[in-house]
Amino acid sequence: MDRRDFIKTCGTVAVVSMLNRDFFSQALAQQKDGMFQAYKKALLVKQDGSPLKEEDIKPHVNYIFFYPHTATPCYLLNLGESIPPAEIKLKDGKSYKWGGGVGSKKSIVAYSAICAHQWSYPTPQYSFINYYPPDTPSETTKKAGIIQCCAHLALYDPKAGGSVIDGPAEFPLASIVLQEEGGNFYAVGVLGKDQFQQFFDNYRTELRQQYGSTAKARELVDKCIVMEVDKYVQAVVRC
Amino acid sequence: MSKQWSGVNRRELIGGAVAFGLTAPLMVYARTQKRQKAQVVIVGGGYGGVTTAKYLKKENPNLDVVLIEERPFFMSCPMSNHFLTGLMELTPLCFSYNVLEVKHGIRVLNDKVLGVELDKKVVRTSSGYIAYDYLVLSPGIDYDVEDKPFYKESLVYNPPAFKPGSEHIYLKRLIEDFEGGDIVITVPPPPYRCPPAPYERAALIASMIKKNNLKAHIYFIDANERPIINSEGFLSAYYDLYKDIATYITSAQVRDIDVHKRVVKTSHGDFKYDLANIIPPMKASGLLEDAGLLRKGQKWVEVNPLTFESSVKNVFVIGDACQSYLPKSGYAAHSEGKMVAKIINARIKGKEVKEEYLQMICYAMVSDKEAIMTETAFRYDTVSKRFVPTHREDNQRKESTAKRYEEWARGLWRDLFG
Ligand SMILES: Cc1cc2nc3c(=O)[nH]c(=O)nc-3n(C[C@H](O)[C@H](O)[C@H](O)COP(=O)(O)OP(=O)(O)OC[C@H]3O[C@@H](n4cnc5c(N)ncnc54)[C@H](O)[C@@H]3O)c2cc1C
Numbered sequence: 001m002d003r004r005d006f007i008k009t010c011g012t013v014a015v016v017s018m019l020n021r022d023f024f025s026q027a028l029a030q031q032k033d034g035m036f037q038a039y040k041k042a043l044l045v046k047q048d049g050s051p052l053k054e055e056d057i058k059p060h061v062n063y064i065f066f067y068p069h070t071a072t073p074c075y076l077l078n079l080g081e082s083i084p085p086a087e088i089k090l091k092d093g094k095s096y097k098w099g100g101g102v103g104s105k106k107s108i109v110a111y112s113a114i115c116a117h118q119w120s121y122p123t124p125q126y127s128f129i130n131y132y133p134p135d136t137p138s139e140t141t142k143k144a145g146i147i148q149c150c151a152h153l154a155l156y157d158p159k160a161g162g163s164v165i166d167g168p169a170e171f172p173l174a175s176i177v178l179q180e181e182g183g184n185f186y187a188v189g190v191l192g193k194d195q196f197q198q199f200f201d202n203y204r205t206e207l208r209q210q211y212g213s214t215a216k217a218r219e220l221v222d223k224c225i226v227m228e229v230d231k232y233v234q235a236v237v238r239c
Numbered sequence: 240m241s242k243q244w245s246g247v248n249r250r251e252l253i254g255g256a257v258a259f260g261l262t263a264p265l266m267v268y269a270r271t272q273k274r275q276k277a278q279v280v281i282v283g284g285g286y287g288g289v290t291t292a293k294y295l296k297k298e299n300p301n302l303d304v305v306l307i308e309e310r311p312f313f314m315s316c317p318m319s320n321h322f323l324t325g326l327m328e329l330t331p332l333c334f335s336y337n338v339l340e341v342k343h344g345i346r347v348l349n350d351k352v353l354g355v356e357l358d359k360k361v362v363r364t365s366s367g368y369i370a371y372d373y374l375v376l377s378p379g380i381d382y383d384v385e386d387k388p389f390y391k392e393s394l395v396y397n398p399p400a401f402k403p404g405s406e407h408i409y410l411k412r413l414i415e416d417f418e419g420g421d422i423v424i425t426v427p428p429p430p431y432r433c434p435p436a437p438y439e440r441a442a443l444i445a446s447m448i449k450k451n452n453l454k455a456h457i458y459f460i461d462a463n464e465r466p467i468i469n470s471e472g473f474l475s476a477y478y479d480l481y482k483d484i485a486t487y488i489t490s491a492q493v494r495d496i497d498v499h500k501r502v503v504k505t506s507h508g509d510f511k512y513d514l515a516n517i518i519p520p521m522k523a524s525g526l527l528e529d530a531g532l533l534r535k536g537q538k539w540v541e542v543n544p545l546t547f548e549s550s551v552k553n554v555f556v557i558g559d560a561c562q563s564y565l566p567k568s569g570y571a572a573h574s575e576g577k578m579v580a581k582i583i584n585a586r587i588k589g590k591e592v593k594e595e596y597l598q599m600i601c602y603a604m605v606s607d608k609e610a611i612m613t614e615t616a617f618r619y620d621t622v623s624k625r626f627v628p629t630h631r632e633d634n635q636r637k638e639s640t641a642k643r644y645e646e647w648a649r650g651l652w653r654d655l656f657g
């Protein structure tokens with residue numbers, strides 16, 4: 001193990017050791033395959049700056065926040081029912097353990113909102129990738145309770161670690177590991193195949209325009225403002 | 240890009256028989272030493288070829304991948320109707336092949352393939368012969384005009400703009416210079432490249448005329464009975480939005496074109512024009528005929544529908560040039576390229592690949608702001624040994640669909656050149 005690897009592993013240990021022991025050992029095991037990446041622990045807050053509480057996360061509302069970088073969007077969802085852990089299998093044969101929902105009902109999940117297909121993501125102008133609650137099925141695919149990207153119709157299952165239900169995506173959505181502590185929620189890392197490199201490679205110009213510089217867009221956050229997606233995006237494009 | 244391997248110097252090219260099985264320009268084929276690694280040669284740097292090259296290297300960075308393309312840069316036909324009618328600049332449609340070399344280590348040869356010698360497993364270019372272990376041919380279409388000389392002359396005067404590049408630039412200029420009068424647009428019988436493209440183009444030209452308040456009338460002459468895809472969406476747009484400025488003539492055959500008198504003669508009468516976009520019938524690139532992959536009278540190359548392999552082992556034909564259950568579209572060529580890359584990489588490793596999910600998405604503008612779309616998912620039925628389509632059309636024209644169309648294209652470009 002070289003020095004950088006060692007520091008990375010120590011970082012992971014420091015963060016995940018605040019979670020239960022079971023998760024601690026799982027996360028370490030996953031670290032071997034590079035499937036879990038710990039980032040700065042960041043508090044989820046409301047737009048007024050106060051910590052986001054469980055009762056603020058209404059069932060089936062699509063919330064957005066940015067983690068682990070200033071510019072990388074994530075979706076927060078309360079799926080209204082207990083979401084058990086799952087083994088997420090990738091097409092390349094790898095797999096990882098996903099911890100399921102958090103909160104008192106284990107119903108709260110979070111995913112990277114960068115589509116794993118060709119990296120469509122919610123911008124202040126448009127969001128082509130969105131959550132479809134159980135009572136609002138997609139017009140095109142007639143499926144509900146899913147995350148669907150309207151660019152090429154990738155469908156993901158928020159109840160199963162963001163795994164691919166249908167469509168052209170090769171990988172699940174990366175999930176954001178949430179931790180609840182004393183009624184507050186923290187994002188602590190990313191599980192699965194994140195698409196951050198492709199995201200920063202592809203959107204250099206756009207990110208420079210929005211954030212001033214790509215370095216700023218890449219900055220790691222320690223606080224995440226959570227808001228409803230249609231308050232952030234001008235046009236939520238459903239299909 | 241000059242006519243050379245970008246990133247490979249001339250000495251390597253000529254003396255590179257070790258790596259590439261290449262010879263000096265005398266074109267005497269000799270393989271001096273057995274190559275260590277499998278070499279994949281891809282002909283055609285369009286949607287199919289670029290995808291194959293990129294995905295081959297993505298999965299197997301050590302593989303030798305050579306992409307041969309005669310054009311200096313990639314230009315997308317998808318969204319090119321936007322460019323023709325002033326909704327988009329040309330630059331966003333164009334990409335440099337350098338990216339493929341710099342980011343992925345794909346060797347790009349900017350040259351014309353003059354022939355393919357399947358028995359010797361070599362491709363002939365003006366720089367020499369290139370040996371392959373696996374060959375992927377994605378050279379696209381040619382216009383099928385041999386037996387109709389009037390079409391041939393028309394290609395020069397009235398560019399179809401169904402092959403990317405100078406045809407688009409010239410047609411754009413003709414459209415910009417058009418000040419009013421009669422416009423003729425013709426649609427050939429299928430199969431041709433991109434079924435909705437002529438219908439989209441007609442709608443966008445009509446929309447442009449309306450917007451610019453030009454005194455003009457469009458005669459839209461279709462060899463088919465109705466638009467062959469999204470028929471309801473196109474027809475309602477024509478009848479709701481363009482009824483006063485366009486006449487849609489169906490089941491009409493083009494019989495002659497007088498480019499000097501500017502008249503198109505059809506089975507439904509003669510049409511004089513001030514501006515014409517004559518889209519001729521199409522067939523697979525002539526290169527495939529020369530290679531012996533097209534039998535006499537055949538217009539498209541028959542392939543195994545599950546693998547896109549031709550009748551010759553390890554020679555794959557993808558994209559518009561092949562006869563497949565998928566429509567001739569960029570999205571299909573992209574999916575096929577990905578699939579063939581997987582198959583080749585698996586064969587090299589002595590593995591099998593699982594059956595692939597294939598899906599088609601097609602968008603088309605019907606006005607300068609609104610689009611319609613269709614989505615088809617295909618499943619292979621192992622009992623009937625056929626592909627079963629599930630087809631869904633959204634024929635309601637919407638601005639949000641137009642935005643999705645743009646995102647659809649940008650996604651593909653990100654995937655290929657990002
Ligand atoms: C107006 C228009 C709009 C379209 N819109 C859409 C759309 O919205 N969605 C969609 O999915 N599809 C669309 N298409 C269709 C799409 O462009 C084609 O289906 C796609 O390009 C086919 O890919 P290909 O690889 O088979 O051929 P191409 O992309 O044409 O690539 C073939 C390449 O091979 C090269 N080549 C040929 N012969 C040789 C040779 N001898 N030596 C070296 N190089 C050679 C050519 O220069 C070319 O670059 C549209 C097409 C048109 C014309």
Ligand code: FES
Nearest residue numbers: 115117118149152
């Ligand atoms: S980018 Fe989301 S489906 Fe393609």
